[in-house]
Amino acid sequence: MKIVLYSDIHAQLAPLDAVQEAVAKENADREIVIGDLVMLGPEPVEVVERFMWRKDVDVLAGNLDWWVSKRKDETDPPKNEHHVWLYEMVKKTRERLSAEQIDYLDGLMWSMTITPEKGHDFFIFHATPDDIEDAIPLRFTDEEVKEKIKGTDAEIMAFGHVHGPYVREVDGQTLVCTAAVGMNWDGDYRPAYSVVEYEGDGKWNVETKRVAYDCEAQAKKNENGWMPHGERIAKMVRTGEFWNPAHMPH
Ligand SMILES: [Fe+2]
Numbered sequence: 001m002k003i004v005l006y007s008d009i010h011a012q013l014a015p016l017d018a019v020q021e022a023v024a025k026e027n028a029d030r031e032i033v034i035g036d037l038v039m040l041g042p043e044p045v046e047v048v049e050r051f052m053w054r055k056d057v058d059v060l061a062g063n064l065d066w067w068v069s070k071r072k073d074e075t076d077p078p079k080n081e082h083h084v085w086l087y088e089m090v091k092k093t094r095e096r097l098s099a100e101q102i103d104y105l106d107g108l109m110w111s112m113t114i115t116p117e118k119g120h121d122f123f124i125f126h127a128t129p130d131d132i133e134d135a136i137p138l139r140f141t142d143e144e145v146k147e148k149i150k151g152t153d154a155e156i157m158a159f160g161h162v163h164g165p166y167v168r169e170v171d172g173q174t175l176v177c178t179a180a181v182g183m184n185w186d187g188d189y190r191p192a193y194s195v196v197e198y199e200g201d202g203k204w205n206v207e208t209k210r211v212a213y214d215c216e217a218q219a220k221k222n223e224n225g226w227m228p229h230g231e232r233i234a235k236m237v238r239t240g241e242f243w244n245p246a247h248m249p250h
Pocket of ligand 1: 008036062063064126160161162
């Protein structure tokens with residue numbers, strides 16, 4: 001069984017086009033999107049539309065999809081300046097989406113398990129198994145990773161949220177970070193996706209792929225669009241680095 005996974009599109013249509021074009025050529029059995037369709041980008045309507053009517057793709061929720069559909073900007077006071085900016089974007093993103101699109105985001109599942117063979121589970125979630133807003137960054141020690149995935153006995157798990165793809169083994173379990181499509185923070189601007197293939201007898205093969213595209217045109221859309229501080233997002237789209245190195249989210 002061959003599964004393609006990608007995540008953290010963040011309302012950026014051109015890198016999504018590039019990834020979906022590559023994914024189409026993979027001839028996979030399953031296509032799974034691991035959340036954060038919207039926020040941090042100028043094209044939330046177009047990105048949600050891309051998935052809303054498709055029956056052949058599984059889509060999970062991300063923390064920022066949840067912020068938008070649950071009106072986090074109205075229910076939780078901002079914790080810092082960064083939040084003030086994000087909340088403004090949550091509000092403006094929600095204003096652009098239709099009620100039907102917001103309902104779609106609200107109805108997305110938070111995790112799923114694929115079992116190609118009895119006793120061989122592949123567990124998929126946006127951030128950590130228990131928390132849509134937590135994270136498993138690459139810098140974590142094995143002990144820190146084990147604490148986050150405690151109670152998860154799947155042979156392999158995939159998630160997004162961290163914006164820099166990686167594959168890691170911890171105590172016999174495989175962790176696959178698929179993120180991100182919209183913008184990365186690992187110094188490589190190219191959108192990423194993962195190919196996970198179950199070869200039988202508990203053997204899983206994992207590959208991370210990256211796709212080049214015209215990031216300059218997409219960066220300009222961010223700079224010249226409706227978003228507050230679109231220039232910050234444009235910088236990430238162009239460089240593959242977080243806009244403010246002093247304030248990395250994870
Ligand atoms: Fe996220």
